[in-house]
Amino acid sequence: xxxxxxxxxxxxxxxxxxxxxxxxxxxxxxxxxxxxxxxxxxxxxxxxxxxxxxxxxxxxxxxxxxxxxxxxxxxxxxxxxxxxxxxxxxxxxxxxxxxxxxxxxxxxxxxxxxxxxxxxxxxxxxxxxxx
Amino acid sequence: xxxxxxxxxxxxxxxxxxxxxxxxxxxxxxxxxxxxxxxxxxxxxxxxxxxxxxxxxxxxxxxxxxxxxxxxxxxxxxxxxxxxxxxxxxxxxxxxxxxxxxxxxxxxxxxxxxxxxxxxxxxxxxxxxxxxxxxxxxxxxxxxxxxxxxxxxxxxxxxxxxxxxx
Numbered sequence: 001x002x003x004x005x006x007x008x009x010x011x012x013x014x015x016x017x018x019x020x021x022x023x024x025x026x027x028x029x030x031x032x033x034x035x036x037x038x039x040x041x042x043x044x045x046x047x048x049x050x051x052x053x054x055x056x057x058x059x060x061x062x063x064x065x066x067x068x069x070x071x072x073x074x075x076x077x078x079x080x081x082x083x084x085x086x087x088x089x090x091x092x093x094x095x096x097x098x099x100x101x102x103x104x105x106x107x108x109x110x111x112x113x114x115x116x117x118x119x120x121x122x123x124x125x126x127x128x129x130x131x
Numbered sequence: 132x133x134x135x136x137x138x139x140x141x142x143x144x145x146x147x148x149x150x151x152x153x154x155x156x157x158x159x160x161x162x163x164x165x166x167x168x169x170x171x172x173x174x175x176x177x178x179x180x181x182x183x184x185x186x187x188x189x190x191x192x193x194x195x196x197x198x199x200x201x202x203x204x205x206x207x208x209x210x211x212x213x214x215x216x217x218x219x220x221x222x223x224x225x226x227x228x229x230x231x232x233x234x235x236x237x238x239x240x241x242x243x244x245x246x247x248x249x250x251x252x253x254x255x256x257x258x259x260x261x262x263x264x265x266x267x268x269x270x271x272x273x274x275x276x277x278x279x280x281x282x283x284x285x286x287x288x289x290x291x292x293x294x295x296x297x
Contacts, residue, residue, distance in 0.1 A: 021210060028217040036256075037227050040213065040272040044253045048210040073155050083250035083257070090258035090270065102229050102258070102268055111259045111268060 007063040011056045018052030025049060036099035039089055043082060050078055139173065141180035146172045194295045201291075205252050213253040216273050228277045229258075232267040232284060241296040242267070248288050255284070 021044060028041030054071040061068040091113045093099045102111060140146055146169075153168030154160065216225075236242050242264065246257040249269055259268040274280050 021214065024214040024217050031217065031222065032225075033222055034227065036270050037225065037272055039256055039270070040254065041217065043250060043256065044210055044213055047206050047251055047253070068158055069155055070158055073152060079251060080247075083247040086250050086256050087246070087258065090256055094258065099270075100227075100229065103231060105231065105261050105266055107261075107263075107266075109262045112262050112264075113259050115262050 004063060007059055011060050014052045014056035014059065018049050018056065021045065021049035021052065034099060035093050036090065039086060039093070043086055047079070047082070051075060140176065142176045142183070145176045148172075149175060189297050190295050191297070194291070198291050198295060202248055202251070202288075205287075209253045213272065216254075220273060225273055226275065228271050228274050228280075230269050230271055230277045230281045232269055232281055232289075234265055234267055234289070236289060236292060236296070237264075238296050239264075241292050245288055245292055249284060255280075 025041045025045030028044070029038055032038045032041065054075050058069065058071045094102060094111070094113055105111070149172035150165070150168045153171060154165055157164050157168075234242060234245075236245060242260070246260075246267060249255050249257040249267075254272045256270045257267055258270050260266065261268075269281075269284070271277065271280055
């Protein structure tokens with residue numbers, strides 16, 4: 001009986017922590033006014049927010065249900081895919097010049113995302129206004 | 132015999148990983164579905180081997196596990212710090228910065244892992260690599276000292292990854 005009460009408290013705690021971090025992520029998304037700083041908010045929601053909610057689900061199913069560890073898979077896939085989507089959003093920001101220009105490299109080479117064939121670069125200049 | 136093994140298992144770790152994922156997905160264990168998962172886990176790496184011709188080098192499992200635990204701890208600590216920044220620092224006082232990290236790592240797997248770690252620890256997002264792959268571009272949400280931030284990433288994560296990947 002008592003360990004069910006402890007589990008109940010653990011589930012509630014995880015739910016509250018997850019909800020708080022999700023809320024902070026949403027506030028950050030609204031508050032920041034630059035697209036690069038705005039990118040930092042969803043990476044928080046993706047890690048601790050979702051992680052705590054899934055942990056609550058694991059504990060609940062383990063104690064009161066039949067036991068489920070598929071949540072570990074969700075967590076694993078999120079941790080693998082979140083950096084990739086963030087990376088692509090950052091690259092789009094750099095191309096659209098929606099952020100401060102990244103610093104030049106000391107060796108004089110170019111960042112890989114700007115390394116396009118000459119014709120592609122001409123296309124970019126035409127379609128995207130440089131504001 | 133060795134050649135047959137290499138032909139059948141182009142990526143032994145991928146085979147192992149796919150079997151484990153299949154078993155977890157079923158949410159229950161029976162011998163039949165484990166064997167079926169193993170068959171799928173042999174077929175998929177065999178079919179996709181053409182897209183991934185080089186066999187990745189080995190890594191040290193024990194150090195990998197301690198690295199993963201350290202990153203999990205860092206994610207939690209950094210999350211609290213960034214949540215505090217989001218709630219307390221007004222936009223005008225926020226100091227975002229680009230930092231350039233010169234990489235000593237050369238294996239693509241190790242650089243991918245480093246970039247993923249940097250993005251997952253809140254406050255930093257890895258944005259791009261240089262053409263040669265020897266520099267990493269990182270965006271920091273709020274920093275007073277960009278150089279210190281760069282040295283922290285190099286000593287805390289990159290030095291450990293250099294020991295993990297042989």
